[in-house]
Amino acid sequence: xxxxxxxxxxxxxxxxxxxxxxxxxxxxxxxxxxxxxxxxxxxxxxxxxxxxxxxxxxxxxxxxxxxxxxxxxxxxxxxxxxxxxxxxxxxxxxxxxxxxxxxxxxxxxxxxxxxxxxxxx
Amino acid sequence: xxxxxxxxxxxxxxxxxxxxxxxxxxxxxxxxxxxxxxxxxxxxxxxxxxxxxxxxxxxxxxxxxxxxxxxxxxxxxxxxxxxxxxxxxxxxxxxxxxxxxxxxxxx
Numbered sequence: 001x002x003x004x005x006x007x008x009x010x011x012x013x014x015x016x017x018x019x020x021x022x023x024x025x026x027x028x029x030x031x032x033x034x035x036x037x038x039x040x041x042x043x044x045x046x047x048x049x050x051x052x053x054x055x056x057x058x059x060x061x062x063x064x065x066x067x068x069x070x071x072x073x074x075x076x077x078x079x080x081x082x083x084x085x086x087x088x089x090x091x092x093x094x095x096x097x098x099x100x101x102x103x104x105x106x107x108x109x110x111x112x113x114x115x116x117x118x119x120x121x
Numbered sequence: 122x123x124x125x126x127x128x129x130x131x132x133x134x135x136x137x138x139x140x141x142x143x144x145x146x147x148x149x150x151x152x153x154x155x156x157x158x159x160x161x162x163x164x165x166x167x168x169x170x171x172x173x174x175x176x177x178x179x180x181x182x183x184x185x186x187x188x189x190x191x192x193x194x195x196x197x198x199x200x201x202x203x204x205x206x207x208x209x210x211x212x213x214x215x216x217x218x219x220x221x222x223x224x225x226x227x228x
Contacts, residue, residue, distance in 0.1 A: 035217075037165075045157075045165065047217040059215040095164055106212035107155040107170040109144055114164055 002026035002110045004096050009115030014108075016086050020115055022079040022096030030074040033099035035108060036081050038092035046092075049081065050099070064090075086119045093117075104117055123147050123211050127220035135228045140196040142223045144209035149189045153213035155187055156194045159222075160205045168207075169194065201227055 008020040022034070036048040043093050049060045050069040069082040079096050094115050097108035126179040127223035146224065152172035167176045169185035172192060182197045184224050196203055204227050209220040 023219070044222045045159075045211075047215075047219070050217075050225045051213070061216045070224040084132070088193070102170070105153065107167060107171075108165070108210070109167055109176070110155070111164040 002098070004098065004110055004112035006096055006112040006115035009094065009117050011118045011120065012086055013121050014087060016058065016119070017082070017084045018117060019083070020081040020094055020096075022081075022112055024077045024096075024098065025081065026040070027098065029072075030078040031100075033047065033101055033106065034070075034072060034079045035097045035099055036070060036079075037095045037108065037111075038090075039095070039114075040092045041098055042090075043092075048094070051065055051079070083117070086117075088119050091117060091119045122216055123146075123150060123213060123218055124213055125209055125218050125220040127207075127209055128184070129223060130221065131224040131226065133226040133228050134199050136199055136201060138199045140199050140203075142194045142207055142225075144192045144194070144211075144220050146186075146190045146192075146211055146213075150211045150213035153211055154185075154187065154192045155181075155210045155212060157208045157210065158203075158205045159208065171186065178183050183220065197207050203227070 003025045005023045030053045035050045067085045071080045088114045096112045098110045126145045139143045154172045156169040159165040173185045184195045206222045
């Protein structure tokens with residue numbers, strides 16, 4: 001059974017930092033792209049970042065570029081999101097999602113339960 | 122960035138109804154279009170990938186079609202458990218973008 005379990009969310013002051021983790025199991029982790037997607041309270045889904053399974057190529061949304069860093073540890077089957085210089089508008093539930101890149105098509109096949117990040121003084 | 126526009130933003134239908142949600146991309150995206158279902162308080166769930174491929178375990182009452190800029194998600198016979206918000210998402214190029222969502226209510 002595929003499982004993605006996020007941790008590390010919480011309350012942080014504006015300008016602060018937080019690191020999210022996503023522990024994966026039930027699939028060959030290093031064969032999958034992994035993504036972070038966020039959802040502000042009462043709002044829609046917004047893609048944040050992705051990382052390749054083997055060569056760790058990355059991409060970011062403009063809204064987080066230069067502030068957030070995605071990384072992975074394939075030996076630990078864990079995905080990370082380091083969030084620095086946090087702003088109130090970063091307040092959201094953050095989901096990790098796996099992407100098999102099946103036949104060249106990218107999609108978010110499995111999702112974690114989400115981690116709430118609240119940026120407030 | 123590619124903009125994704127869904128319509129309607131909300132709809133109310135009865136059990137057994139055929140429901141169609143449309144999604145339009147601001148530029149041609151071939152078949153790089155996915156659909157997700159999000160129930161209240163839950164993580165999204167993949168329904169359809171590559172415009173028309175049904176994800177394993179998803180009821181066959183769900184189907185997707187389209188190519189280029191115009192896509193549809195169809196529920197052939199609405200069930201009470203289909204109460205949810207539905208999102209389209211393009212994976213043609215980063216930044217990947219979602220539609221604003223369609224909130225489906227059961228009459």
